[in-house]
Structure formats: structure tokens, C-alpha cells
Amino acid sequence: MSKATPFPGLTPARCDEIQAEMLEACRKVVAGHGLAVESLGWQRLEAGISFVPAFRVSIARPDGKPVNLEKEIFAMAAEHFGLKPTDLDREFIDRGERYRIVGIDPRRPKYPISVERMSDRRTYKFPAGEVVRLLKG
Numbered sequence: 001m002s003k004a005t006p007f008p009g010l011t012p013a014r015c016d017e018i019q020a021e022m023l024e025a026c027r028k029v030v031a032g033h034g035l036a037v038e039s040l041g042w043q044r045l046e047a048g049i050s051f052v053p054a055f056r057v058s059i060a061r062p063d064g065k066p067v068n069l070e071k072e073i074f075a076m077a078a079e080h081f082g083l084k085p086t087d088l089d090r091e092f093i094d095r096g097e098r099y100r101i102v103g104i105d106p107r108r109p110k111y112p113i114s115v116e117r118m119s120d121r122r123t124y125k126f127p128a129g130e131v132v133r134l135l136k137g
Contacts (some may be wrong), residue, residue, distance in 0.1 A: 009048040016042075019053050030057055036066035045119040074104045081112055082130035083135075092134040093116070099124070101131065 019042050024036045040054035058066045073083035081104065091100045102123065103114035111125035 004048075008053055010045060010050070012045065015045060015051045015053075022053055023055065026055055026057075034060060036060035036064060038066045038068070039117070041121060043123065045120055050109060068104045073106075076107045077104050077112075080106070082132040083113075083128065087135065092131065092137075094126075094130075094134055099126075 019039060023037065023039045028094065030037045035057055036059070037057045038054050040056055042054060043052045045051045054065065058069075058070075061067060073086060074088045078085045078087060083101075083104075088101055088103075091098055093099070099115040099119040101113060101119060102116045104112050105114065105125075108111060109127060112128050113126045114123055114133045115126050115131070116123050
């Protein structure tokens with residue numbers, strides 16, 4: 001029988017706390033394999049009963065930090081779509097909802113910008129011109 005106290009339900013703050021604990025556990029596991037792990041946050045808080053934690057495991061750079069291919073792709077492709085390499089992780093508001101830029105996919109010319117809605121961490125695809133406009137406020 002579990003000694004844990006009854007679980008009152010998931011909130012965004014509780015998901016953040018659980019994700020951080022999981023990240024620490026994952027770091028211990030991958031370190032023994034010469035790898036690095038980073039949190040990609042969590043997504044889809046469903047009615048306070050479940051969420052999807054996300055991690056990226058990759059080879060480690062000489063400084064021990066993970067290789068972030070998404071960041072490197074964004075840096076290379078951003079200017080082609082009217083953005084700056086530093087726009088990755090920037091936030092904007094569209095129709096009253098706050099979003100964060102999480103990636104770019106040049107293979108999707110109509111909707112190349114991947115964003116995360118901050119309220120529930122669901123991901124969406126946006127047109128580049130719209131994101132540029134929204135970043136200008």
C-alpha cells in the first residue's frame with residue numbers, strides 16, 4: 001500500500017513541481033550513459049487528472065549541456081521567415097491567449113512557426129507573418 005497522501009488534483013504549479021523532480025531523476029539516469037537531458041515542459045493538463053511531461057535526451061556537449069537541435073534549426077531559419085534567432089522562447093498574445101515560440105519547421109512554409117499556448121501548453125502552428133506582427137505588439 002502506498003504511503004503517499006491522497007492526491008488533490010493537478011494544477012499548473014503542481015505539474016511544474018513534478019516535472020522538475022522528474023528532470024532531476026532523469027539527469028541521474030542519463031549521466032551514466034554520457035548523455036544530457038533537458039525539460040521540454042509539460043503539455044495537455046486534462047481536467048486536473050493527467051498531463052504529458054516532455055524531455056529531450058541528447059548527446060552532451062563538452063560542457064555537459066545538451067545539444068539543442070531545435071534551437072540550432074531556429075537560428076538558421078528564423079531570418080528567412082522574418083524573425084530573429086533570439087525570438088525562440090519569446091511570448092506574444094493572440095486573441096487574449098498568451099503563446100510562446102517553441103520552434104520552426106521550414107518544411108511547413110504556410111505555418112512554419114510552432115508555438116505553445118501558455119494556459120494549457122498545447123502546441124499550434126502559426127503563419128510566420130502573423131507571428132512577426134504579433135511580436136511587434
